[in-house]
Amino acid sequence: MTAPCPSCGQLDQVQHVPAVYYGGHSYYRGQGPTVAVPAGDGVIYTSSEVSGVTVTGVARALDPFPPRRRSGGLVAGVVLLLMVGSCFLWLPFSAVDDPPPGGTGGLVLGFALLSLPSVCVFGATGTLIWLYVRRVREYRRRRAGIPAAQALWQQGWFCHRCGGVYLAQGQLMAPARFRELVGEAGGY
Numbered sequence: 001m002t003a004p005c006p007s008c009g010q011l012d013q014v015q016h017v018p019a020v021y022y023g024g025h026s027y028y029r030g031q032g033p034t035v036a037v038p039a040g041d042g043v044i045y046t047s048s049e050v051s052g053v054t055v056t057g058v059a060r061a062l063d064p065f066p067p068r069r070r071s072g073g074l075v076a077g078v079v080l081l082l083m084v085g086s087c088f089l090w091l092p093f094s095a096v097d098d099p100p101p102g103g104t105g106g107l108v109l110g111f112a113l114l115s116l117p118s119v120c121v122f123g124a125t126g127t128l129i130w131l132y133v134r135r136v137r138e139y140r141r142r143r144a145g146i147p148a149a150q151a152l153w154q155q156g157w158f159c160h161r162c163g164g165v166y167l168a169q170g171q172l173m174a175p176a177r178f179r180e181l182v183g184e185a186g187g188y
Contacts, residue, residue: 061179
């Protein structure tokens with residue numbers, strides 16, 4: 001059992017934070033709108049199945065997990081840059097058959113200038129790989145902190161009358177501040 005809310009002194013509208021969080025998720029499934037599709041001389045009626053999750057604002061504010069990041073953008077960038085850089089690699093080899101005027105110095109300078117785009121593209125690819133490795137390390141660090149964050153999160157109590165969260169023997173705080181404390185406990 002918990003102590004009453006430190007702000008209003010009541011216990012009737014107090015609920016455990018995990019119960020508020022999980023109770024704020026509603027799953028739905030149903031039929032979508034019916035669509036008429038012409039097929040030959042007749043019409044076929046079809047409908048799609050619709051499903052999803054709705055989350056209340058309070059449940060979203062009490063989410064104990066770190067915000068999710070989009071994935072796949074860096075990998076797609078690396079693949080694209082590698083393909084472009086590979087195409088640029090053919091430029092220096094195309095200049096070998098037709099030497100520029102100026103002898104060997106002109107040949108070396110031309111080779112270096114034609115190699116510059118591929119060197120830049122491969123440098124950018126290396127930077128994206130470095131960013132990807134950093135993101136993976138950050139993700140692992142966040143995942144390692146989730147048990148500590150959940151331990152603090154499960155100690156919280158939410159007062160529906162005041163709209164705040166408190167820990168046992170603690171002061172009432174806004175859900176955003178509680179989420180910050182949970183994040184600090186988890187290291188994210």
